[in-house]
Amino acid sequence: MAQNDPLLSLKNAVVYVNQNTSSQTAILNQLNLDIFEGDFITVVGPNGAGKSTLFNTIAGSKILGKGQLLHRGRSIAKESIIKRAQFLSRVFQDPKMGTAPRMTVAENLNLAAKRGTQRNLKLRKLKQKRSYFKEIAASMNNGLSNKLDVATESLSGGQRQALSFLMAIIKRPELLLLDEHTAALDPKTSAQLMIQTNKNITEQKLTCLMITHHLDDALKYGNRLLVLGKGQIVLDVRDEQKKSLTKENILELFDKIS
Amino acid sequence: MSMIVSSIGQGLLWAVLGVALFLTFRILNFPDMTVEGTFPLGAATAVTAISHGLSPLIATFLAFLAGGFAGLITGLLYTKGKIPILLAGILVMTACLSINLRIMGGANISLLGKQTVFSNHFLESLPKYFDSVFIGFIIISIITILLVLFLQTELGQAFIATGDNPVMARSLGINTDNMTIMGLMVSNGLIGMGGAFIAQSNGYADVNMGIGIIVIALASIIIGEVVFGELTLNQRLIAVTLGSILYRFVLLTVLQLGFSTNDLNLLSALILAICLMLPKLSALLGLDHVIQKGGAGNGAK
Numbered sequence: 001m002a003q004n005d006p007l008l009s010l011k012n013a014v015v016y017v018n019q020n021t022s023s024q025t026a027i028l029n030q031l032n033l034d035i036f037e038g039d040f041i042t043v044v045g046p047n048g049a050g051k052s053t054l055f056n057t058i059a060g061s062k063i064l065g066k067g068q069l070l071h072r073g074r075s076i077a078k079e080s081i082i083k084r085a086q087f088l089s090r091v092f093q094d095p096k097m098g099t100a101p102r103m104t105v106a107e108n109l110n111l112a113a114k115r116g117t118q119r120n121l122k123l124r125k126l127k128q129k130r131s132y133f134k135e136i137a138a139s140m141n142n143g144l145s146n147k148l149d150v151a152t153e154s155l156s157g158g159q160r161q162a163l164s165f166l167m168a169i170i171k172r173p174e175l176l177l178l179d180e181h182t183a184a185l186d187p188k189t190s191a192q193l194m195i196q197t198n199k200n201i202t203e204q205k206l207t208c209l210m211i212t213h214h215l216d217d218a219l220k221y222g223n224r225l226l227v228l229g230k231g232q233i234v235l236d237v238r239d240e241q242k243k244s245l246t247k248e249n250i251l252e253l254f255d256k257i258s
Numbered sequence: 259m260s261m262i263v264s265s266i267g268q269g270l271l272w273a274v275l276g277v278a279l280f281l282t283f284r285i286l287n288f289p290d291m292t293v294e295g296t297f298p299l300g301a302a303t304a305v306t307a308i309s310h311g312l313s314p315l316i317a318t319f320l321a322f323l324a325g326g327f328a329g330l331i332t333g334l335l336y337t338k339g340k341i342p343i344l345l346a347g348i349l350v351m352t353a354c355l356s357i358n359l360r361i362m363g364g365a366n367i368s369l370l371g372k373q374t375v376f377s378n379h380f381l382e383s384l385p386k387y388f389d390s391v392f393i394g395f396i397i398i399s400i401i402t403i404l405l406v407l408f409l410q411t412e413l414g415q416a417f418i419a420t421g422d423n424p425v426m427a428r429s430l431g432i433n434t435d436n437m438t439i440m441g442l443m444v445s446n447g448l449i450g451m452g453g454a455f456i457a458q459s460n461g462y463a464d465v466n467m468g469i470g471i472i473v474i475a476l477a478s479i480i481i482g483e484v485v486f487g488e489l490t491l492n493q494r495l496i497a498v499t500l501g502s503i504l505y506r507f508v509l510l511t512v513l514q515l516g517f518s519t520n521d522l523n524l525l526s527a528l529i530l531a532i533c534l535m536l537p538k539l540s541a542l543l544g545l546d547h548v549i550q551k552g553g554a555g556n557g558a559k
Contacts, residue, residue, distance in 0.1 A: 059429070081428045081429060082428055082431050082432070082433050083431075085428070085429060085430055085431030086431060089429070089430075090429050092425075096423075097423070097425055097426060098426055098429075099423065099426060100418070100419045100422035100423045100426060100427070101422060101423065102418075102422050103415075103418060103419065103422055107415060107418075110415065111415055111416065111419050111427075111430055111432075112430055114412060114416075114430075114431075115430045115431050116430070116431035117431065119412040119413045119415070119416045119432065120411070120412055120413055121408070121411045121412075121413055122411060122412050123407075123410055123411055123412075124410055124411060124412055124414075124415055167430075
């Protein structure tokens with residue numbers, strides 16, 4: 001695996017809340033991270049560790065206070081969410097956030113298939129794309145493929161998150177951000193979506209960063225694990241080292257952080 | 259009989275406003291007050307242009323451009339200036355009052371003896387009121403067909419997504435600011451064009467003709483939704499036109515009961531208020547199944 005140049009790197013990244021006020025605090029504090037192509041990184045950490053802020057900073061909804069954010073060596077710190085959508089995609093924790101509620105499943109997939117590209121006056125041609133949409137929806141094994149013409153607001157939470165996930169990968173992203181995307185679901189649905197997630201990421205060799213509160217998932221999936229605490233990375237392990245890590249190790253670390 | 263024909267004619271002409279407002283009120287999901295200014299702006303532009311000897315069609319097109327420009331200003335104030343949409347609309351609407359006086363050089367202009375889109379031999383040979391039915395039908399058909407086609411393009415889908423879930427839209431790389439500005443420009447352009455047609459139908463333009471316009475346009479949307487219930491997006495666009503005709507019919511009926519035209523705005527407001535409360539009232543009276551969820555909307559097919 002070519003691991004010379006990172007796909008994305010954060011160098012001494014600092015992100016503030018209440019910037020330029022007396023209550024200014026750093027939620028990311030001199031954080032350094034190199035993400036390499038093919039990495040499937042699980043991210044854990046206690047509440048307030050800066051996990052979501054890390055994602056928001058990468059995706060562009062939080063502004064970097066100090067430091068650098070590089071995509072293939074090029075600074076993207078000043079680029080908008082819209083511009084960054086050209087190379088990254090994201091699944092939110094809230095099932096309502098990732099889909100357009102009044103548009104149908106097929107319409108949502110069609111929107112996502114054009115992620116980051118110029119949209120013009122060409123007809124959307126849903127009919128021609130239908131069989132393809134049906135096929136990928138069927139891969140989620142949860143009845144989504146029978147609901148192509150249903151508005152997403154009437155889907156179950158699990159189906160909605162499965163759709164959000166499909167939308168994030170239908171156009172191959174260079175970097176996939178999963179922000180506790182199974183957290184709002186019941187245990188069974190959550191486990192099912194996690195299996196499909198892992199299958200897609202490993203089969204398509206996607207580069208992925210996944211925040212989770214399920215330590216079991218964090219240990220079971222991915223080739224690399226990060227523990228975040230107080231805006232910094234306190235543990236970064238990969239491959240064999242990750243495999244030898246236990247839940248107890250992580251919990252001990254959590255105790256030390258807080 | 260003549261009342262029905264007149265309702266249909268007026269309803270078809272005024273439906274342009276309902277369909278235009280649908281773009282912002284239902285698809286982008288916000289009330290755009292600019293229309294109260296762009297309606298008389300379109301009327302003033304067209305009537306002034308005609309009285310300076312321009313052809314009625316070019317004059318109407320100029321009204322579209324003028325309305326679109328006002329929409330652009332509202333869009334920029336809202337997206338770039340971060341002024342709340344309601345206030346941005348009110349600002350542009352207020353500014354239009356002065357602009358309209360500047361354009362017309364006075365409070366009103368008559369089109370007496372001038373050529374309008376209604377002056378041709380064929381239309382004049384039709385029975386009374388049938389000319390507005392004919393013109394109105396052609397205009398609203400063209401506009402509706404173009405909008406239906408547009409909403410099914412990749413750009414149109416991005417436009418719908420912007421109103422439906424802006425956070426998602428941005429994360430898919432859709433420039434929601436541009437979509438909003440585009441929506442406001444097209445919507446207000448159409449409203450300006452509607453003003454041009456109605457001024458030509460009435461034979462004059464008046465600076466005060468914009469008062470209450472948003473209520474009339476909303477009434478066509480809401481009546482269409484209340485009467486026809488759950489529909490696809492394309493059907494909903496057509497329902498707006500039917501709603502507009504129904505609204506005109508109710509209005510004329512009420513006027514027949516002895517109200518004067520001075521009461522029109524009060525009546526418009528009452529009709530809209532009742533329609534908006536219908537879901538609540540029907541629940542109260544146990545008629546829930548009769549009236550579908552018109553208010554909640556159904557943005558896409």
